[in-house]
Amino acid sequence: MDIGIIGFGGVSKAFIKLLLDKEDSLNKKGLDIRVKYIIKSNGGIYNKDGINIKEIVDRDYSLVDSDFKEDINIHNIVDNSDIDILVELTNTNIETGEPGLTHIRLALENNINVVTGNKGPILLEYKKLKSIADNNGLALGIGCTTGGALPSINVGNYDIAGSEILSIEGILNGTSNYILSEMYESEVEYKDALNKAISLGIAEANYKLDVEGYDTASKILILANVLMDANLSLKDISIEGIDKVKKEEILEEKARGNKIKLIGKVYNRNNKVSAYVRPEVITKEHPLYFVDNKNKGVSYSTDTLGDISIIGGASGTVNAAASILRDIVNINRGIK
Amino acid sequence: MDIGIIGFGGVSKAFIKLLLDKEDSLNKKGLDIRVKYIIKSNGGIYNKDGINIKEIVDRDYSLVDSDFKEDINIHNIVDNSDIDILVELTNTNIETGEPGLTHIRLALENNINVVTGNKGPILLEYKKLKSIADNNGLALGIGCTTGGALPSINVGNYDIAGSEILSIEGILNGTSNYILSEMYESEVEYKDALNKAISLGIAEANYKLDVEGYDTASKILILANVLMDANLSLKDISIEGIDKVKKEEILEEKARGNKIKLIGKVYNRNNKVSAYVRPEVITKEHPLYFVDNKNKGVSYSTDTLGDISIIGGASGTVNAAASILRDIVNINRGIK
Numbered sequence: 318m319d320i321g322i323i324g325f326g327g328v329s330k331a332f333i334k335l336l337l338d339k340e341d342s343l344n345k346k347g348l349d350i351r352v353k354y355i356i357k358s359n360g361g362i363y364n365k366d367g368i369n370i371k372e373i374v375d376r377d378y379s380l381v382d383s384d385f386k387e388d389i390n391i392h393n394i395v396d397n398s399d400i401d402i403l404v405e406l407t408n409t410n411i412e413t414g415e416p417g418l419t420h421i422r423l424a425l426e427n428n429i430n431v432v433t434g435n436k437g438p439i440l441l442e443y444k445k446l447k448s449i450a451d452n453n454g455l456a457l458g459i460g461c462t463t464g465g466a467l468p469s470i471n472v473g474n475y476d477i478a479g480s481e482i483l484s485i486e487g488i489l490n491g492t493s494n495y496i497l498s499e500m501y502e503s504e505v506e507y508k509d510a511l512n513k514a515i516s517l518g519i520a521e522a523n524y525k526l527d528v529e530g531y532d533t534a535s536k537i538l539i540l541a542n543v544l545m546d547a548n549l550s551l552k553d554i555s556i557e558g559i560d561k562v563k564k565e566e567i568l569e570e571k572a573r574g575n576k577i578k579l580i581g582k583v584y585n586r587n588n589k590v591s592a593y594v595r596p597e598v599i600t601k602e603h604p605l606y607f608v609d610n611k612n613k614g615v616s617y618s619t620d621t622l623g624d625i626s627i628i629g630g631a632s633g634t635v636n637a638a639a640s641i642l643r644d645i646v647n648i649n650r651g652i653k
Numbered sequence: 654m655d656i657g658i659i660g661f662g663g664v665s666k667a668f669i670k671l672l673l674d675k676e677d678s679l680n681k682k683g684l685d686i687r688v689k690y691i692i693k694s695n696g697g698i699y700n701k702d703g704i705n706i707k708e709i710v711d712r713d714y715s716l717v718d719s720d721f722k723e724d725i726n727i728h729n730i731v732d733n734s735d736i737d738i739l740v741e742l743t744n745t746n747i748e749t750g751e752p753g754l755t756h757i758r759l760a761l762e763n764n765i766n767v768v769t770g771n772k773g774p775i776l777l778e779y780k781k782l783k784s785i786a787d788n789n790g791l792a793l794g795i796g797c798t799t800g801g802a803l804p805s806i807n808v809g810n811y812d813i814a815g816s817e818i819l820s821i822e823g824i825l826n827g828t829s830n831y832i833l834s835e836m837y838e839s840e841v842e843y844k845d846a847l848n849k850a851i852s853l854g855i856a857e858a859n860y861k862l863d864v865e866g867y868d869t870a871s872k873i874l875i876l877a878n879v880l881m882d883a884n885l886s887l888k889d890i891s892i893e894g895i896d897k898v899k900k901e902e903i904l905e906e907k908a909r910g911n912k913i914k915l916i917g918k919v920y921n922r923n924n925k926v927s928a929y930v931r932p933e934v935i936t937k938e939h940p941l942y943f944v945d946n947k948n949k950g951v952s953y954s955t956d957t958l959g960d961i962s963i964i965g966g967a968s969g970t971v972n973a974a975a976s977i978l979r980d981i982v983n984i985n986r987g988i989k
Contacts, residue, residue, distance in 0.1 A: 339957075342817065343815075466958040467961070468808070468961065471811055471812045475804075475807055475988065476804035477804070477979065478979045479975060479979045480978075481678065604965065607942070621802075622967060622975045624965045624967070625802070625966050626964045627964075628940065628961075629952075629959055629962050630959050631958060631959025639958045643814045647814050650989070651987055651988075651989070
């Protein structure tokens, strides 16, 4: 199987390393993955016989060598049409979706399957992209966009097939959940917990999208649109983050045996799908009560299979990379 | 899609009702299921244009009418070869696997996909059956055999694809888990909790297979053989049930904040897969700590996706039937 990688941040690098580490075990399962393109914003590498990824890992992911050409971009992939899957991992932009949106659209229009971890294009244009994919008999793998290693899309697509989803509820943002857990456990104010998250590298530079609820909102919207056939965008839902949660509220609920969690929820009432993101008090009976620290979890309420919850899935670039590989392995099996 | 149903107990009846209830929503998704055969141990019904299942539900699942013929059996299905999927739901026999084993083998040898909820044949002969299916390009859907509505096989097959399973741990028997929860909550002896389970209809007539650990063992073995490429049979593993658990032990652990749960576990150590079933003390940090009452849960430890747990899935004939439908929907999508 021939692939191209576009975008060259932490997940792409971890993915290349993972391909190297898993080479033998993938070969044993009949999957031989050749990387033909690695493209970043200012150019890239193309090798029609497959790039030597061991060399790239060995020289600490430096792409600047004799093979690097400034004019290599998505159009080379489209023109050559010599890969089976485009792995799209450019930075997320939840306002325009670009440049990922164009990359994904061009690939699908030109008979190339896509696997992506880029929330922007999926949040904004899933329906359109999916219909291009369907019309061309292609797969659009988006498992990484809604929790990385946590297989939330897969569970909704395959594990509850034949059943109607009544609602989906999730703790979907590791940073926010860590901060709330820290406030609960160490009984500190939001600011102190945030600072600890920053100092530990759990909260990233753009942590505002996390703590203000936009990351959770993006994920729950993707789940709603993909799994409940909704057509929601960010402006359709109320979003409240954790940045105004007070220590006192958390301690008051703790005394009652409850917790406050940042919940993203989407539900179908009278054939209308609605969604929200907000900090909610949850009791010990709630299926996500024990999803603490950086952990994530999603709970699906269904008509015939009961409530099914999926919890865990490590957070990190390696694990996000493994979720990209998961989609590739499943596409190789013919799963769309 | 044309199907035949063999075995006519509670799950089969619930499945027929479910097909009726879900007819519209399945049609909307392009899936039109016709039931051509309903076969029980002493004969059955065959209609090449599709049986009127509404009539059967309306007359309280009585099959005895002018259409019923005593000489209808699996051989008619094989001879006619006019269905896409055989739904095999005869009673489980974990010693011989029969009659399900013969039904499944004959169907697969004759180019008919199989979906089954029958643990016996899968426990005893999964590898052989799967290889017949693979050679003929057929699907062998077994999601119902390891927890019914709980999608334990699916999660292992698709949701952690590309990742290595290091171990699988499960609370897989609803009756045992209910009894242990009752001993914990009401602080009663095993006998009293068992009697309550019997009086509530949670423990069935053959509850010994549940409380002595054989049901859990069957399920964990199927997970091991299907997902970890093991080749274990019941005689290879130590099985200890909950029938010797004392109230005092539970209360002692409760005082420490722990619980005792009937755990089935399979793990890979130095490329050797081993398994056991036994009551274990688990702490609050354990991913299955909060799987109480009739609930079930499975936790997968993986090399690159972290630990992933799936919890819930209602227990009952309707939910088991929904898990049969899930496999059918996925087979219809081309998933093998």
